[in-house]
Amino acid sequence: MQRIRVSLIGGLFLAMVVLCGSSHGGPEPKTLRVCADPNNLPFSNEKLEGFENKIAALVAQDLGAALSYTWWPHQRGLIRRTLNEDLCDVLMGVPKGYDPVLWTKPYYRSAYVVASLKERGLQITSLDDPLLPQLKIGVHVNSPPHDALAQRGIVGANVVAYRLFYTPQAHAEEYPSKVLEDLLAGQLDVALVWGPFAGYFAKQRSAPLVLVPLRGGSRATPFTFEISIGVRKGEKALKADLEEALTRQATGITAILEEYGIPVVAADVSAGEAKGSEAPREGLKHEEGSHRH
Numbered sequence: 001m002q003r004i005r006v007s008l009i010g011g012l013f014l015a016m017v018v019l020c021g022s023s024h025g026g027p028e029p030k031t032l033r034v035c036a037d038p039n040n041l042p043f044s045n046e047k048l049e050g051f052e053n054k055i056a057a058l059v060a061q062d063l064g065a066a067l068s069y070t071w072w073p074h075q076r077g078l079i080r081r082t083l084n085e086d087l088c089d090v091l092m093g094v095p096k097g098y099d100p101v102l103w104t105k106p107y108y109r110s111a112y113v114v115a116s117l118k119e120r121g122l123q124i125t126s127l128d129d130p131l132l133p134q135l136k137i138g139v140h141v142n143s144p145p146h147d148a149l150a151q152r153g154i155v156g157a158n159v160v161a162y163r164l165f166y167t168p169q170a171h172a173e174e175y176p177s178k179v180l181e182d183l184l185a186g187q188l189d190v191a192l193v194w195g196p197f198a199g200y201f202a203k204q205r206s207a208p209l210v211l212v213p214l215r216g217g218s219r220a221t222p223f224t225f226e227i228s229i230g231v232r233k234g235e236k237a238l239k240a241d242l243e244e245a246l247t248r249q250a251t252g253i254t255a256i257l258e259e260y261g262i263p264v265v266a267a268d269v270s271a272g273e274a275k276g277s278e279a280p281r282e283g284l285k286h287e288e289g290s291h292r293h
Contacts, residue, residue, distance in 0.1 A: 030064060032056065032060035033087075033089065034088070035070045036071060038073070042262070046069075051259070054256045058253065059229075063245055089231060089232065090230070093227055096226040101231060101233065104228045104242050104246060109225065109226045110264060112193065113192075113199075113214060115209050115210070117186075123210070128152070136158055137149070137159050140162050148217075160179075162176075183209070184207055195263040195265075199261035213265050
């Protein structure tokens with residue numbers, strides 16, 4: 001299950017943040033150092049346009065810290081090459097329960113969604129819907145929904161797999177939102193996508209899409225994830241400082257998520273799925289430290 005941790009996401013999947021110094025004053029200025037993906041909207045980019053950029057800025061302001069960034073693509077070896085090399089002290093967008101780090105309380109909960117054109121009126125909520133095998137389905141390869149389709153024997157020509165990890169130089173045509181572009185173009189009937197990707201796309205494009213949280217996940221293949229901030233194991237004081245900031249800034253964080261169209265689901269949506277499950281990040285099926293939901 002290590003492979004689907006940290007993203008949905010978003011994550012599966014997200015951006016990273018680093019704090020130097022205590023949250024209680026001192027003679028030296030504090031810095032919230034951010035290690036983030038330079039090209040991973042809606043989560044982060046070099047222009048600081050992602051919602052994780054905005055949340056990082058909110059947390060830094062709350063802690064009275066300056067904000068700085070180190071850019072690193074969210075892919076295999078992310079934690080080993082950044083957090084564990086002391087480039088970062090804090091990792092934004094970590095699914096609760098992601099074992100390589102110490103995680104804070106979650107600051108939002110989202111889910112994979114079934115996206116479809118509003119005019120179709122499909123309203124599919126489960127991969128066990130008898131209509132699903134008759135439809136053209138778009139899904140990011142190796143994501144939890146991709147795995148779950150295979151477990152149900154839904155494979156073959158009606159399942160179109162898309163890349164999630166985007167390498168502009170090698171695969172410029174395979175950007176993560178292509179599955180949603182194809183859905184709008186009528187090439188797909190439904191798309192199974194990490195909620196933050198789908199919500200941001202729909203809001204930016206004013207797209208006539210219905211996004212329904214995917215239900216029926218399991219401990220082995222969850223569809224709903226609680227998203228936290230991760231720090232190195234043992235950094236309990238830093239974790240406590242960040243949690244206090246998250247509590248104080250809860251209203252501002254909610255406003256940022258709404259601004260970006262991020263679908264936030266209630267706790268009961270994930271009933272039956274283990275809390276602290278291995279998860280995506282801007283993401284899907286993950287290698288150690290890779291961050292895509």
